[in-house]
Amino acid sequence: MGARYVVLATDGSVNALKAAAWVDEHLAGCHVRLGLVSVAGVSSFDDARLAHGITFNEDWANSRVLEEAWSHARQRAEQALHQTAQVFQHLTVDSATVLESTGPAAAIVHFARDHHADAIVVGRRGHTSIGALLGSVSFAIVQQSPIPVTIVGSYPIWDDTATHIVKEG
């Protein structure tokens, strides 16, 4: 059997980096190929508005504003890939891909399926999770994925240091 292909989805958050460290520790010495993916997406009107401080009445769908928002999102995703790649000490990262999509979970699952991945690894909660709510993206991945999904990360209520759970990292 050839190398197992593991896809690690990251947004550069603390949980994503923890997931990377876990993979690095436990798959060291195993015959795996490792692909990093990060999703760049302008998910809503709010993203564009927050990024640019424009008000409701303005033409937020104006292509220039949206294009800038996408460009920011791509930069964030590339930064997340870069940060995550630095975590690995034992494994080599075979590929790092920015996926452009407004639906992160679907994009990750499609990528894994198209590239015949054997497993997906994801941190429990990313940047956008609120408080004790579970990670909506990781949950959606579990729901949609045809291949095994490993979720790494702590449960915030049991984490005494979690005073900044709205936005980590």
Place this chain on the structure above:
Amino acid sequence: MALSVLLPTDGSPSALHAADWLNDTANPDKVEVTLMYVIAPRMELGMERFFTDARLDSLRILEETESRLTRHRTLHKVTALGMPAEEIIRYAIDHDIGAIVMGRRGDVKVGHWIGSVSFGVFQRCPVPVTIIEPDPE
């Protein structure tokens, strides 16, 4: 140091598929497996009948699951009594479990997507959880 893996099972096709996946995927030198069956209280059967039946179920299911692990050494076969998700999480924390591997849905389903037990574990477990889709394409 071997990674201690907890494989909760209810004997459903999904759980057995997770066992097969673990058997195919995990390096036997690097993992040690604990099998766990949780008896959910069902008092309508009457106390005595409940415990006899449940114990027999648990032995049968643990053995059936163990038989799928042809390459691995099974360290413990555990039976707990309680709500499955709670007991799985408690055991994992108390016994330094490094990873949990489980099927996505057992006999009891919530909606179309995910079992109540795997959902409970997914939501709350501090230990890494791998959830195995029962019907790979």
